[in-house]
Amino acid sequence: MRGKTIDILHEAGRSGYAVGAFNTSITEIGQGIAGAARHLKKNCIIQVTPTSIEYVGEDIIGAIVQKTIEYNSGKAKIGFHLDHGKSFADVKVAIDKLGVDSVMIDASTKSLEENIALTKMVVDYAHQKGVAVQAELGRVPYIGRDGQTVSWEEVMTKPEEAKRLVEETGIDALAVGIGNAHGFFRERKVPDWERLEKIKKLIPKTPLIMHGASDWDKEKVKNAVSRGIVCFNVDTDLRLAFISAVCNKVIPKCDLIDPRKILEVARESVQIKVEEKIEMFFNAIQN
Ligand code: G3H
Ligand code: 13P
Numbered sequence: 001m002r003g004k005t006i007d008i009l010h011e012a013g014r015s016g017y018a019v020g021a022f023n024t025s026i027t028e029i030g031q032g033i034a035g036a037a038r039h040l041k042k043n044c045i046i047q048v049t050p051t052s053i054e055y056v057g058e059d060i061i062g063a064i065v066q067k068t069i070e071y072n073s074g075k076a077k078i079g080f081h082l083d084h085g086k087s088f089a090d091v092k093v094a095i096d097k098l099g100v101d102s103v104m105i106d107a108s109t110k111s112l113e114e115n116i117a118l119t120k121m122v123v124d125y126a127h128q129k130g131v132a133v134q135a136e137l138g139r140v141p142y143i144g145r146d147g148q149t150v151s152w153e154e155v156m157t158k159p160e161e162a163k164r165l166v167e168e169t170g171i172d173a174l175a176v177g178i179g180n181a182h183g184f185f186r187e188r189k190v191p192d193w194e195r196l197e198k199i200k201k202l203i204p205k206t207p208l209i210m211h212g213a214s215d216w217d218k219e220k221v222k223n224a225v226s227r228g229i230v231c232f233n234v235d236t237d238l239r240l241a242f243i244s245a246v247c248n249k250v251i252p253k254c255d256l257i258d259p260r261k262i263l264e265v266a267r268e269s270v271q272i273k274v275e276e277k278i279e280m281f282f283n284a285i286q287n
């Protein structure tokens with residue numbers, strides 16, 4: 001069933017577990033994610049980026065995700081979220097056309113002042129429509145896209161600035177940078193746990209989100225959840241699960257003529273991967 005993202009995050013925080021926010025760009029990935037939540041009867045978030053909205057079409061993707069949640073999630077609660085909105089226009093499309101119940105405004109490449117100004121504008125618009133807002137402060141780099149070296153001290157979230165952003169904008173959740181990076185690329189050798197603790201202490205009521213979590217193992221997840229992370233964003237690992245299933249299916253049997261024969265195994269492979277992640281985030285500090 002559909003659940004409000006913000007309620008899913010707070011419920012996880014109160015109960016001492018974390019959830020996954022999983023990216024979809026095509027129907028079968030969304031079905032794999034919802035199928036995993038249904039099978040495990042555990043909550044999660046399905047999210048789309050502006051590039052996926054452009055790929056599928058803004059008049060189509062919202063309906064697909066909403067129906068996927070409605071018909072494939074069973075008793076699990078699934079929230080629908082805009083990931084990495086970069087502009088006010090992105091956010092407006094997601095709220096007014098897609099029907100998301102939360103948005104991310106990623107102004108992390110801007111100065112603090114500009115980040116606060118744009119984020120505040122988004123919060124004012126979103127809140128009046130009952131939509132929650134996630135912001136990002138510091139940067140979670142795309143190593144490989146951004147260039148090969150990162151000065152972690154420069155890009156990680158500064159706790160005092162995080163407090164200011166929360167106080168001046170009224171955001172509902174914050175994506176933090178503690179040495180995490182998107183994709184399977186080099187991250188900081190050890191995440192800056194002390195920094196995460198400081199952030200949590202300064203903004204104890206704001207759910208903290210970990211982007212770039214595809215390559216996070218059990219130990220790192222446990223350390224993060226015990227310090228206040230309630231949600232891990234996963235995209236790359238699902239893309240790999242999908243593509244490797246397609247390759248395995250196609251290479252030995254390239255006489256296939258029915259695309260569904262390829263896509264159904266890819267969907268299953270995504271579901272298996274999502275189930276693995278949901279359990280890891282849920283059980284991080286429970287056993
Ligand atoms: O962090 C965002 C995704 O992993 C990549 O976004 O859908 O724009 O490629 P994309
Ligand atoms: P990964 O690239 O590690 O899957 O991170 C995804 C993400 O942060 C989406 O917002």
Ligand code: ZN
Pocket residue numbers: 084140182211212233
């Ligand atoms: Zn991200």
